[in-house]
Amino acid sequence: VDVSELGExxxxxxxxxxxxxxxxxxxxxxxxxxxxxxxxxxxxxxxTTDTMVEGLHFDPRISNWADVGWKALATNVSDIAAMGGAPxxxxxxxxxxxxxxxxxxxxxxxxxxxxxxVHGVVIAGGDVVRAPQVVITVAMIGRAVAxxxxxxxxxxxxxxxxxxxxxxxxxxxxxxxLRQLRFGASGDEVLPRRHMRPTPRVAAGLAAVRAGVxxxxxxxxxxxxxxGHLCEAxxxxxxxxxxxxxxxxxxxxxxxDDALELACTGGEDYELILVGSQPALxxxxxxxxxxxxxxxxxxxxxxxxxxxxxxxxxPGWDAFRS
Amino acid sequence: VDVSELGExxxxxxxxxxxxxxxxxxxxxxxxxxxxxxxxxxxxxxxTTDTMVEGLHFDPRISNWADVGWKALATNVSDIAAMGGAPxxxxxxxxxxxxxxxxxxxxxxxxxxxxxxVHGVVIAGGDVVRAPQVVITVAMIGRAVAxxxxxxxxxxxxxxxxxxxxxxxxxxxxxxxLRQLRFGASGDEVLPRRHMRPTPRVAAGLAAVRAGVxxxxxxxxxxxxxxGHLCEAxxxxxxxxxxxxxxxxxxxxxxxDDALELACTGGEDYELILVGSQPALxxxxxxxxxxxxxxxxxxxxxxxxxxxxxxxxxPGWDAFRS
Numbered sequence: 293v294d295v296s297e298l299g300e301x302x303x304x305x306x307x308x309x310x311x312x313x314x315x316x317x318x319x320x321x322x323x324x325x326x327x328x329x330x331x332x333x334x335x336x337x338x339x340t341t342d343t344m345v346e347g348l349h350f351d352p353r354i355s356n357w358a359d360v361g362w363k364a365l366a367t368n369v370s371d372i373a374a375m376g377g378a379p380x381x382x383x384x385x386x387x388x389x390x391x392x393x394x395x396x397x398x399x400x401x402x403x404x405x406x407x408x409x410v411h412g413v414v415i416a417g418g419d420v421v422r423a424p425q426v427v428i429t430v431a432m433i434g435r436a437v438a439x440x441x442x443x444x445x446x447x448x449x450x451x452x453x454x455x456x457x458x459x460x461x462x463x464x465x466x467x468x469x470l471r472q473l474r475f476g477a478s479g480d481e482v483l484p485r486r487h488m489r490p491t492p493r494v495a496a497g498l499a500a501v502r503a504g505v506x507x508x509x510x511x512x513x514x515x516x517x518x519x520g521h522l523c524e525a526x527x528x529x530x531x532x533x534x535x536x537x538x539x540x541x542x543x544x545x546x547x548x549d550d551a552l553e554l555a556c557t558g559g560e561d562y563e564l565i566l567v568g569s570q571p572a573l574x575x576x577x578x579x580x581x582x583x584x585x586x587x588x589x590x591x592x593x594x595x596x597x598x599x600x601x602x603x604x605x606x607p608g609w610d611a612f613r614s
Numbered sequence: 615v616d617v618s619e620l621g622e623x624x625x626x627x628x629x630x631x632x633x634x635x636x637x638x639x640x641x642x643x644x645x646x647x648x649x650x651x652x653x654x655x656x657x658x659x660x661x662t663t664d665t666m667v668e669g670l671h672f673d674p675r676i677s678n679w680a681d682v683g684w685k686a687l688a689t690n691v692s693d694i695a696a697m698g699g700a701p702x703x704x705x706x707x708x709x710x711x712x713x714x715x716x717x718x719x720x721x722x723x724x725x726x727x728x729x730x731x732v733h734g735v736v737i738a739g740g741d742v743v744r745a746p747q748v749v750i751t752v753a754m755i756g757r758a759v760a761x762x763x764x765x766x767x768x769x770x771x772x773x774x775x776x777x778x779x780x781x782x783x784x785x786x787x788x789x790x791x792l793r794q795l796r797f798g799a800s801g802d803e804v805l806p807r808r809h810m811r812p813t814p815r816v817a818a819g820l821a822a823v824r825a826g827v828x829x830x831x832x833x834x835x836x837x838x839x840x841x842g843h844l845c846e847a848x849x850x851x852x853x854x855x856x857x858x859x860x861x862x863x864x865x866x867x868x869x870x871d872d873a874l875e876l877a878c879t880g881g882e883d884y885e886l887i888l889v890g891s892q893p894a895l896x897x898x899x900x901x902x903x904x905x906x907x908x909x910x911x912x913x914x915x916x917x918x919x920x921x922x923x924x925x926x927x928x929p930g931w932d933a934f935r936s
Contacts (some may be wrong), residue, residue: 295719296712304742307708308717316736318702321722328739332757333657339738341753345745363616381638381652383663385751386629390618394628401632414659417650420626427745429707431663431753435654444784502710599689614846 297387301521323449325524326374326509329436336436346426354473357396359488360428361403367512368432369411370492370562374510376446376501378494381416382408384430387423399430410493426495437501444501445507451526451567451585454501455507458579460563462540463515467558468547482542490562496576497564503575505568514559516592516604520568523590527598530592532583533557535603553604556594623843638879642924647836648696648831651764652760658758659764662693676795679718681810682750683725689834690754690815692884697833698768698823699756700816702749703738704730706752709745733816759823766823768830773848773889773907777829780901782815782885784862785837789880800932804864804883810885818898819886825897827890836881838914838926845912852914854878854905856924875926878916 295303310321320336326385327340342364344350350360372379373400378505384404386397400525408415413432436443467476469487477484493510500508509522515537534552543551566573573579617625639767642658645652649662664686666672671680687704694701706726708719730737735754736933758765791799791809815832822830831844839860845852856874865873876919888895916924 293716294712295710295714295716298716300742303716303719305739307719307723307742310720311706311727311737319736319738323737323739325739328703330736330738332659332702333655335655335657337654337659337755339703339755341707341739343707343709343741343743343749343751345743347746348744367686369852380654381650381661383650383661383753384633385663385665385667387749388617389668391616393617394617394620394625397625397629400861401629414641414652415633415643415645416643416652417645417647417663418629419663419665420622420629422670423749424669424732427665427749429663429751429753431661431705431751433661433755434791442776455848459897474615489896498883515869524686547728596894 310539320443321445321447326371329375329443329445332582336438338372338436339431340368341429342367342371343427345428347410347576355451355488356479357460358401358403359479361400362407362489363553364428364430364494365404365407365413366490367415368430368564369494370510370512372434373492373494373497374431374446374508375436376508377498378436378446378498379411379413379432379438381414382430383429384415384558386418387421387427388420389424389581409534411492428573429464437498445506446497446500448525449521450507450530451522452583453528453587455567455585456570456573456581457519457530457532457583457585458566458573458581459538460496460579461561462538462543463511463561464543464555464558465488465540465564466553466560467554468543474545487560490560492562493564499576504572505566505576507547507567509565510562511561511565512559514557515565516556516594518593521563521593522565527590529586529588529590530583531586532592532594534584534594534596536580547607557604557606621806642765643767643769645723648693651697651734651765651767653673658760660699660756660758661753661926662690662753663753664693665751675703677810678801680725681801681849683722684729684811686750686752687726687729687735688812688884690752691735692755692812692832692834693814694754695783695814695819696768696817696886697758698766698819698830699758700820701735701754701756701757704752706737706740706750709743709749711746711748713930733737733814739862742747748773758769767828768822768833769828770818770844770847772829773844773850775850775907777889777907777908778887778892778895778903779841779852779854779907780895780903781860781904782901783883784860784865785881785885786834786865786873786877787862788882789876790865791910805868809882812882814884815886821898822847822888824844825852826894827888827898827927829889831887833883833885833887834881836879837887838878839918841887841914844887845914849912851908851912852905853908854914854916856916856918858902879926879928897926
């Protein structure tokens with residue numbers, strides 16, 4: 293059996309079992325959520341890591357290096373935001389071919405630094421190794437808000453029947469932007485910029501845990517797939533009203549026929565999906581309510597205005613099967 | 615200019631400047647040492663990251679996956695030991711080709727878990743991505759011993775004229791073992807095992823900071839090169855007596871003519887070089903004194919019994935030039 297037969301999510305499940313991290317009483321969250329959390333003295337530390345591989349996660353012919361640097365940090369910041377925490381420090385590992393031009397590195401670090409500055413992150417160290425292609429791995433450390441000696445977190449496994457489902461921002465712009473970039477659009481246009489310079493929702497995540505929301509995930513693989521992970525972890529179903537999925541005017545204008553599909557399956561939006569009681573969600577500014585947690589087996593149903601289910605060919609991104 | 619013209623160490627220096635990490639008052643040690651250190655509440659957190667790339671850092675034809683897993687974790691534990699800290703948590707990122715066999719992963723995690731167990735490390739999370747070859751990145755978090763509200767650390771820049779230079783263990787076994795592996799030796803033999811299953815010196819590092827030693831580095835690139843980094847950071851010179859460099863009986867027997875060169879330039883020993891006053895070093899068990907810090911420009915002189923300098927063709931490992 294090879295990993296492409298297994299698929300990304302069965303693979304993660306297998307590796308999670310192999311690790312068996314709950315060995316330490318200091319571990320609050322082990323493998324399987326957006327980030328790990330452990331107790332350190334009176335603090336709760338959140339840690340995550342994310343990798344971008346040249347040719348798979350970015351294409352230097354269509355992204356400039358500063359954008360790649362921004363995004364490498366931003367995806368990690370988003371994982372911390374998806375736990376309801378605030379990012380603090382990062383380690384950056386670069387794998388580089390011998391022939392990598394030094395100017396590309398300067399530009400990459402410009403983007404890393406810009407994203408770090410905006411999110412109050414300090415790049416405290418890292419590693420440089422040689423490799424056949426550029427691989428950027430960021431490990432990000434953050435801190436959880438604590439209340440009564442316990443961390444206030446957004447988990448995947450705390451959705452309950454009757455909860456409301458809401459999202460930050462607009463969905464699908466990133467996938468629309470990637471499509472435009474592939475057809476030669478400039479990186480300065482609206483949708484391409486949303487693809488290359490995503491804004492992680494740290495403030496929304498912090499507001500959510502302070503308002504008593506305990507369930508959330510970020511949209512990295514696509515709304516339906518990421519919400520599906522959350523339903524799986526919580527053992528609940530979800531219905532989403534297609535007409536309530538927030539789409540930008542730019543996306544509707546560029547792809548009138550595909551905007552909904554891009555929003556539901558495109559991924560890399562780095563918006564937050566927040567799940568909780570309506571009063572708790574009311575404490576988070578600028579959310580869009582898109583559906584409810586329902587009884588029944590885990591799974592997400594996207595419904596049109598007549599209550600009929602809408603299905604797409606590909607529900608979202610699987611790194612090993614796609 | 616590309617990175618191979620610049621070389622690994624000029625590249626690290628350039629990236630260190632690009633980061634400018636001392637932006638936060640919580641940063642105790644920024645880029646440029648074995649690991650980063652920052653204050654988190656009353657604690658001092660140490661963090662490091664290290665990457666192994668298939669075909670460059672390991673060859674699956676001569677190493678089994680369990681050994682690769684052990685070493686991926688051990689090199690990071692060694693960086694924490696080289697700061698005088700204790701490792702606590704790790705994140706493991708795997709980049710895998712689609713055709714990676716699942717059994718190899720089981721075996722890789724067996725080695726990771728074994729090393730984690732021995733060193734009291736919890737693998738708390740990670741990431742899996744697709745890539746053309748296997749890349750294993752570990753981010754390791756540790757804790758520094760604190761005294762009077764300040765962390766007790768082994769730094770590179772605290773060597774002083776007159777200090778004694780000592781090392782843990784024996785040097786060169788790893789390089790000798792790699793040579794034997796390349797000539798078909800089994801991984802169960804003594805030297806190959808030292809190459810594939812290095813033992814990071816956590817206890818020695820902790821004993822050193824408790825005894826008041828403040829200067830050290832681990833041997834990853836080779837004794838002369840790593841001590842050279844330390845001299846550079848401290849602005850001092852060093853002399854090493856060749857006859858005092860600790861060599862194992864196995865290494866002398868296998869490579870009677872090259873044992874000293876392997877010990878001085880081979881690297882991947884993951885022993886600690888500790889530099890301090892003789893009374894402070896006396897507080898660390900089982901060290902071998904090999905030389906002194908001397909006046910003069912940064913640089914390491916290896917001397918034979920007549921006081922003549924011994925030079926080798928290649929001083930150590932440079933990932934981009936080698």
